[in-house]
Structure formats: C-alpha cells, structure tokens
Amino acid sequence: MKKAWVVKFGGSLLSDDGARRGFLKDAAALAKKRALVLVHGGGPEINAALDRMGVKSMWVNGRRVTDEEAMGVVEMVLSGQVNKRLVGELSRLGVKAVGLSGRDGGLMTAKPVPDLGRVGTPSKVDPSVLKTLLADGFLPVVSSVASGPGGEALNVNADEAAAALAAALKAERLIYLTDVPGVLDAAKNTIPVVKTRKDLEGLIASGVITGGMIPKTRSCREAIKKGVGEVDIVDGRAGLLEMKGTRLLP
C-alpha cells in the first residue's frame, strides 16, 4: 500500500462554505491517487448545539468541562452531523468516503484528563480498520471521539487525534488545514519552518502562539518525533494542493 497522508481540518474551516467545498474537492482528487485519511474537529458546531439545547458549560483554566450530557451532544454533532455531512459531500465528488469515529473498530483509545469530565488524550491507536479501508479504496473520515477505558465516549482534541493516527500509520505526511496561513510571527508574517522544540516553546512562552495554535503545533512535534515523514500547518482556505504555510521539524 502507498504511504498514507493524514489531513486534519478544523471547525473554523468547516463553517466557511467556500473553503470547505474547495478543500473537499482537492481531497477527493487526492484520494483517487493515494491513501488518504481525513480527521475533523467541529468546535463551533458543538458550541452552537450546546447553546441551542441549553446545555450549560463549566470552564476550568479555559477548557470546557464535558459532563455526560455535554458528551452526548459532542458525539451527536461530531460523529453524527458533521461527519455525515462531510461523507455526503465527498460521496457526491465521486469518492467512497466512510465516516467513523475513534470508537469504531478499536481505532482510538484515550485516557481521561483529570477534572475535565469526558475529555481524553489519545493513549492507544490500532490503525487496522484504517488499513483495511485504504486497501480497498475507501476514504476514511474520522471524528475526534475516542473510547475511554470502560468503552465510554471521550472527547479528544482533533489535532491530537490526527497526530496519534498519523504516527500509528507511519504516515508520509500530516497536514493541518486551518484558517490562517500557517504559524504567524509577532508581525503576522508566516514562519516557514519551526526548527526545534526550543523555538516552538519560545513562541508559546512569549505569547506569539496562543489558543488553538498551541495544541496544533505541539501535536505536530509529537507526530514528527514519532516518525511521520513531514508535518505542515497550511491555509485551508487556499485548498489542499496549495500548501502555503509552516513546516515543523523535530
């Protein structure tokens, strides 16, 4: 089997109709030529659904506590609504997309994060279900919900999920599509390459990298350390073939 590429895209891109259509078209073209796995988040959709359903959130250090009720909504939105909409759009583009979550086929097990309820970090990946699908020409579309120790659903950061999947697949490339042209410096110019851990942690400590870019860049380093060939953060609004952005080195 050809070496796989793993492509993750975030909720920020999903809600932009033009951007979503563009990169799904590119993804469909790519999937016809090589082994491709898509991983998606859906933060904004989850927030909207929780608001709509009147589920109140508690926050600890800027992170949402996901109780059992909220987890029900997270799973419904990520593995149901968002995942199936993507599969539908990809099917229309002529690819055999299969939607699954980390709970399917024993794909991803996570360990609960203390004090955050049903939130986990990936602890084990069994990529056999992905390999089976890829070998038969399917395009796996994975939502970032994993199994906890007791088989319960845990909400995993989609950037971390993508890195864990890419590492387990020994992927040739891991590409994060986001809504900015890569990692930006203090003057908002794209940093072409982040060379070392020290460079990255310096950018975080000085407040240049904040918010969702922190788990993203740290996940990149995890993946590259674990043997993924090349890891990039690129502007998904330019499509999947443009690849303008930031490359992370070990």
Ligand SMILES: Nc1ncnc2c1ncn2[C@@H]1O[C@H](COP(=O)(O)OP(=O)(O)O)[C@@H](O)[C@H]1O
């Ligand atoms: N140094 C930085 N360079 C680029 N983006 C940054 C930086 N620091 C923080 N960000 C923020 O990170 C966001 C991308 O992360 P996130 O919102 O989690 O998107 P995604 O849906 O792709 O995971 C950008 O939209 C930007 O607001």
Ligand SMILES: [Mg+2]
């Ligand atoms: Mg994010």
